[in-house]
Amino acid sequence: MTIQLTHFSAAVLFALFASIVFGITQRSETREMVRYGLYCFAMFVGGVIVAGWAMWILRR
């Protein structure tokens, strides 16, 4: 079985799974795990959006 994802959806799925693992492994308390996971997800997706706009500006 093969699937095709867009660049953005591939990046968002990557961010989701990596953030879950980071949140669980890098913090001790449940509340802190959730907060750190959300922080990592926001940073990943935010980084993708910033990098995307940076490349768009460089291309022009």
Next chain:
Amino acid sequence: MANSTTEKTRPVEPPKAEAQPVTTMSVMAPAIAWLIPGAGHLIQKRWGRGILLMVSIFAMFLLGLALQGRIYKPNGGDILDILGFVGDIGAGGLYIVTRAMDWGQGAIAHATADYGTKYLIVAGLLNFIAVADAYHIAIGKKP
């Protein structure tokens, strides 16, 4: 005065790290965690964390295969291939099954296939972190 000079010249001994007791769980948990992602937490009754880790790492690895990602072999030769292999081997049982079934051999046919290769490597690297976490739980360093 003489005492203070002696104290100044005496080499300062580094604080000795407390030796962690070797228990069955401290050996078994990382080994099982490497072989089956998330299982190291499950055998220590961290059900929620174990299931989330298992789902995340399995999903990432299987998505990598579905995206036609490439599995690295140990005799790559090139330094980047060796590093790719180190990442892939972190997935443990998933890597072994994939190699045994000869999956992950597809030639890159479209742009996002390279994402698949990265998914496979990162799934292994995330499992390394999960293995370390399972060990820390086993030795009581983490609740």
